[in-house]
Amino acid sequence: MRSIFAGWLGAAALWASATPGLVHAQAAAAPTAPAAASTAYMPIPFAPAHAAAPSVPSAPDAWGGPRTGQEPTLSDRVVDYRIDASLDAARHAVSGKEQLTWRNRSDREVRSIYVHLYLNAFQNEGSTFFTEREVLTAHSGSRGAAKLEKGQWGWIDLQQVSQDGAALKWAFVHPDGGPATDQTVARIDLARPVPAGGTLTLDIEFLSQLPRVVERTGWWGDFNLVAQWFPKIGVLELPGERGATQVRWNVHEFHFNSEFYADFGRFDVTLSVPSDYTVGAVGEPQGAPVTANGRTTYHFVQGDVHDFAWVAAKGYKVLDGSWQGPGSPKVAVRVLYPPEYAASAQPVLKASTDALTYFSDTLGPYPYRTLTAVVPPYNASEAGGMEYPTFFTAEGYKEVTPGTLSQYAIDFVTIHEFGHGYFYGLLASNEFEEPMLDEGMNEYWDQRMLRERGQDIVATTAGLKRLGIAPAVPGFVAERLGADLRHPYDPLGENAWDRYSSGSYGTVYSRTATAMHDLEERLGKAVTERAFREYYRRWHFRHPSAADLRQALIDVSGDAKTVNEVFDQYVYGTAHIDDRVASIDSEEVLPLAGSMRVDGKHTEGDTEALDKRIARQREDWAKTHPKAKPGSGPFPWHSTVSVVRDGAQVPQVLRVTFADGSHQELKWNDDRRWARFEFTGPSKVVSAELDPQRRVFLDADKLNDSLAARPDGAASRRWSADFAALVQAFLSLLVSL
Template sequence: MAQTPASASTTASAPAGQVMAPASAGAVAADIPFVSADAANFQVPSAPDAWGGPRGDHPATLSDQVVGYTIQATLDPARHTVDAKQTMTWRNRSNQPVSKIYLHLYLNAFEGPGSTFFTERRLFSGSGHSRGNADLKKGEWGYIELNKVQQGGQNVSWRFVQPDGGPKTDRTVVELDLPQAVPAQGTLSLDIDFHDQLPRVVERTGWFGDFHLVGQWFPKIAVLELPGERGATAPRWNAHEFHFHSEFYADYGNYDVQLTVPKGYTVGAVGEQQGTPVESGGKVTHHFVQTDVEDFAWVAAPGYKVQRTSWTGPGSPKVDVQVIYPPEYEASAQPVLKATTDSLTYFSDTLGPYPYRTITAVVPPYNAGEAGGMEYPTFFTAEGYDKVTPDTLTQYAIDFVTIHEFGHGYFMGLLGSNEFEEPMLDEGMNQYWDDRMLVDRKQDIWVTTPLLSKLGFAPQLTPFEAERLSGVVGIGVPADSLDSNSWDRMSSNSYGSVYARTAATMRTLENLLGHEVMGKAMKLYYERWKFRHPDAADLRDALAEGSGQPELVHAIFASQVYGTDKVDASVVSIDNEEQVPRTGTVIRDGKRVTLSAKDVDKQIDDARAAWDKAHKDARHGGPYPWLSTITVRRTGAAVPRTVLVKFADDSSETVKWDDASRWKRISFTRPAKAVSATVDPDRKIVLDANSLNDSRTIKADGAASRRWSADVASFFQTFYALMGTL
């Protein structure tokens, strides 16, 4: 589906009431191409000076600030509209003039069935569960209109383009012809008046009743990537359409936003509120400012309550923490607040200090669940329950979603991952670190319901066991690599597997490297690439350097991040042979002697009788040793493993299997025979596709049934999680 910029452009008629200015005829700057429409699987590390080079910890050096947005917006809750004036400044980081820029108009994904979003939604329907499947009716669609765009008082012309070759009816990316080219290293300032018609909540953003979650609502400039950044060899525009399976990517910058809403509305937003809200004419204006972030979103709803606390940690400023929630979900407010402060502590300790002064969590109302589980800098949406009972799925779900959405503030926010092209770096790595936090705090999943609990059926499993089932066992051989982009995938399930399969891959790597070693390597990744938009190769190289085991890290990335290798190993057989005398000829005293069956039987009987007499209390053993041969086999990637062999005398031996062989025979000559063999006895390889073939025994052994039980428990967990999304 790759497409050149020339064939991607289409001219759109002006919106109703808008006279489009003629395109500039005197531009001398060469057009900058789009990044490939199928960009994915980044294996080239970024340059050391990419994105302004490594960042410091001082507020003045957090990010290489590229953009600035000053916005005055007014919400009309009856019509579900936002009217706004925006001044956008943008710094041209390249060494060439820029005469065309590209803006994302994300809300146009919801304007009608011809958008890329809805076209792909129809394609992917039936290929796995996905959010965003609600049907919109008349009066529930959403869109954004540009009413005026000016540069220095001159009108700017624009046209809609489809950089990824989507339908010509998609209007989520707009190309602007600038009357005055932005010189190399120069700054652009645009004045934009725009109008939003918010959709009913279908995915991420919109309204339900008088609740308004306003996300991806303003014209946002695309990212101009330079050579040495995420594999670029020349300047290119990263300006993808809004796909069904896609999120976002933007430059770091500063936001100064004034939000005017009716009196009585509770308002929360990205950043710090400035002073006391100003009331005038039955409306109230709230002023928010935040630096060094890539996005701005907000919520407004009447009658919503707020719970607040504060948090402090080494290297961080004092953080004001708040949860905004509807009265029907008051039971969720305190658990969300606690999970948020716990997350602040864990992520700050294990990755790096939280640098902002605020964090706001929003619990959407009943029937607006698709607004839940969404992330923005310093601001996210959680899930709501009218009852939260400890040690139940509701408790786990509310904790997990809160931790997950907070965690995006690091992997999407502070690291600036490109969620368009590398969802693994955000959704997947975040899922891994969330699970790690839950395991470290010893919070397992209770796979039960109140009824089953009364019946005494309340199994537990760890978060990574659940990830293994849904992301490894549940998909078989992956259809797409982990570092594939978000939209060019075989199915919704393939996109969804990014979460669990990345978590399973990284946990496997952690188990092989060691918990502390992996933690050290992840800290290096964060410190090196915070505020700098890394790619998968940057993650790979940081983990390789930080762990001191580059060969292992590169092998895992080759087979799992860039490849689709299945991971499985099995014990094929256990063969035991007692090393007793045999018939045939032997050399004794320099002469060849032939032993008959009668001779051998007598020799064996005499040896056994003598041994039994000398070892009356022995439970195992005999006069002759045993040759035990264990055959193991790999299917797919050559992930290092150990093989544990147990013997009849209760002794055991562990052998490393860390070469690339497809199969291996392991032999022992010992007093007792082998009775069982297990590959990966410590269950380090979370990526293992079939745990039932991991061991073999020559006598009854409950290990296989215990592994089977773990998979069944994982099934129930996945089942209940699915039921909760319906």
């Protein structure tokens, strides 16, 4: 491993508090200088380099307060983008002219703004993205691992930036203390400050060179997924918003595992492409495309979103559908797909419309008029499984057989990427600092939908199905297998980049889904659903934090103890659960031998006579109970069951089974590290089991939850669900290869 992170971690906090305009590299620009500094002026700081999930809820009026539906626009629009773009298909390059209009929500003037230049993550191995990739994937696999060669790198060049005709300077800065060679964030110094409450308009000319498909954007052959492609302004957060205590710029570098965070606004985008290319994009088409001189111009507009992406591909087909639900407009649903994956088009369309119904019913109505799904071509799988507002990419299969892994994979990925339209899109959480609020909560809600459908993971292929081999496992069971429950390295609420490895980052999906599954079991399904619906009502078209989700769960459930326990242990901590049945001990309660005190005198019993009496009682009882099970008899039994807690506290139920087939259930819900339960009755204890209804999925080792006085198949049967999930994972790997 190369020593490319020298001083990065230790210096990050210093970088965050330093003057935010600190320059590592400066682009060429006209010599116009920003306005002269005032002695009273204080630069606006960055959000901390290691910011993660806040623990204090946002202020009630954060981001303008909850949207009631009576406002003139769905969101409190902060930014407006007008972009004219032209695709050079041969070079996979996009030239663009962007007019950026931004509103200063703060109470102070702004003299510099910051823009994301995401494509610069792919211009060389010196970017924050590539330097982190080397470290985080050293011991675990990940997406975004493609090796770029000559002619395959990507970047974005600012060619000119002006404010009211005055050319501006810009410089690359490093809000997180990343390598000096990273150019994913630029500071633009303004010719005239933007006053408090004022509006800024910039005219920007840029050139975006797409990389070969890597990390969900780029080209392959005649396929171009144009994402993360334009200069995009950072977010100016105010006190009381997502843990901010002062006005600050939230504009992190493009980290390897991180995604995006932006203000809501309006996009008006014109796209010029070769006429034999099919186009799909965020938003609503404005009239029919216009064709001239071998090129076609498309016009898309969408308000109340925070990003824009599009696809241009030769030879693509189109499948159209529609959907409408209560409270939603009629939605035009479109699937764009290559001919080799024609079998995937209809399943993607159906999964999309089914997801529209489920998410609208359980969270809130879908507010947009379009939804576009793109199936990437063969050899461009890195472009699959990515989300943007009203637009996402799915996966493609040459054959989709109902009841097989291919059908499940199509449905799961489609539902997952659509679901991001709510947790990433409408709720607009900060994916840099709180990936659990998007990836994790979305994974949980997707699995709820699949559970409602009765759709388990069917770990079989078409060939295996013909042989009658079709093992299946519930989705939440599979999630707990990938959740690294034994040794979690990072809190779920940690940011995207301060992670032990990409594998640890990956548990954001599965461990969050598992934690929310267990919270739902404790609060109740109906209560949990009402709480998430309230969370959506309060925070859609705003930017909630983990603390805001926690507060909604507490307010609706009224159970602060349970909600805080789960959040403290897993969102803000790295607790693990491992409760086990340690031992079962039983003995008959026989008449006692020895000396007894009678009338003040010791009388020693006849041990031999006692033994004979006990034997006669056994014989007599056996004659009258010819079908009695071992462990029963004329004498009572005293049994002791010991349980041990090797991790965090969680409410448990202990089911004890007796020799006569009867059961007894007890609650273990305290902070003891071990407990001992005693039973006296006509039968001895033959087995004990924690969590008999299998509600505690966070328990790292379910095999030790049960114990039998004599070996039987109960534990093996309990393990079978996990084994089936392993089979599923193996078959998924084969399919991906």
